[in-house]
Amino acid sequence: MKQGKIWGETEEIFNDGKVSVHYLWVKEKGYCSEHQHVGKSNLFYVISGQLEISIWREKGVDKTIIGNGESSFVPPGVYHKFKAIYDTECIEIYETKLDPDDIERRALGGIANV
DSSP: OOOETEEEEEEEEEEEEEEEEEEEEEOOOBBBBOOOOSSEEEEEEESSSSEEEEEEEEEEEEEEEEOOEEEEOTTOOOOOEEEEESSEOOOOOEEOOOTTTOOOOOOOOOOOOO
């Protein structure tokens, strides 16, 4: 479903419950809010244009500009935002953080005596 945003448009093109892929069209100088995702990572892949990704770290803000065919990764729990330098088309991929304790064993593994 396509959604209009003040900075452009976004449309989810895939979602299997663990990964969500969005097509974004961002107007020149358009930017999103400063935000974080508790359990999701973001990967931005630029199709055309240029996107500035700001990531807030302990020692300040890291800014990276990515262009055609380039990507930038934002881990879960990190404040970030994007801003288009020019009109930009990109893919945004959300991936959920897997829980390493997400296992329920019925029996222990081992080596069988054949």
